[in-house]
Amino acid sequence: MSGRTVRQYLQMLASAGIRHLPTVRLPAPAPKPGRGPTTVQRRPAPDATAAPSSTALMSKSTVRVPEARADAAELLNQSFDTQEAKTSALCSLSKMVADCRRCSELADSRTQTVFGVGNPNARIMFIGEAPGADEDRQGEPFVGPAGQLLNKIITASGWKREDLYICNVLRCRPPGNRNPLPQEAANCREFLDGQIRIVDPDYIICWGTVAAQNLLNVETAVGKLRGRFLSYGRAKVLCTYHPSYLLRNESAKKLVWEDMKFFLKELESADA
Ligand code: URA
16 A cells, blocks of 8 residues: 555545544655646536535435445435444545546645545534645645644634534645636535535634635625625535735734634524
8 A cells, every 4th residue: 555545544534533543654755747737627517506405315324335436426415413424424525535636737736635624523614725735745624834823713712623624625735825726616516515514514614715705606805704694505604814814914813803703602692
């Protein structure tokens, strides 16, 4: 088994909420020769405006696991009402992601896919933009400098990272950390919607313009979306600035803290 395969496998288990993993030191992957042209493979894009369907719910609590390459739709056409069912479905979906080559440029340049991490039963889901260099290397979202800042926000809000579910609009690193192309976001949408459908969070926080605009299918700047709850399916959605933006614009930190206080107040009244 290659180092890359082991890394992907450990990442899939972690993505599915299996946290007790051995620490494996692996050599850095060799650079890939002869990258292809900078095009994305054209496939029919999933309907980015569709809210997660509740009509697809069935009364089973066990999860049929289709072949890794089977359409995610088959996997998602079930109910995920136990932690076990959610863990198993996330694991299957992450295998499909690891095999995905819909965006050929990203698939050629990635070290590995970055599926998502956290509690499969999380009440709160975080959505970011796309993996950066650190995430691409480690296979986990938000582990670089933006992730360190996000961790501080998580702690200041009284949460632990493992209580949340964290993922991105894209599961592959765009070269040079450029913004995701619309076609790339559309190609990855099935996986994002799958994660939302499986975890079924009460709340989603979109970190930054890319996450907010893609999830909600709007063109409004994040500065105009923040400060109120929007909705996606049954989840309440709060949009705020991306931690990377805060690293460049110190003065925006107080706005994000206002957003977090607004969010915490909502949680408090929901729990009252
Ligand atoms: N920025 C993101 O949006 N996501 C990550 O995972 C890391 C940095």
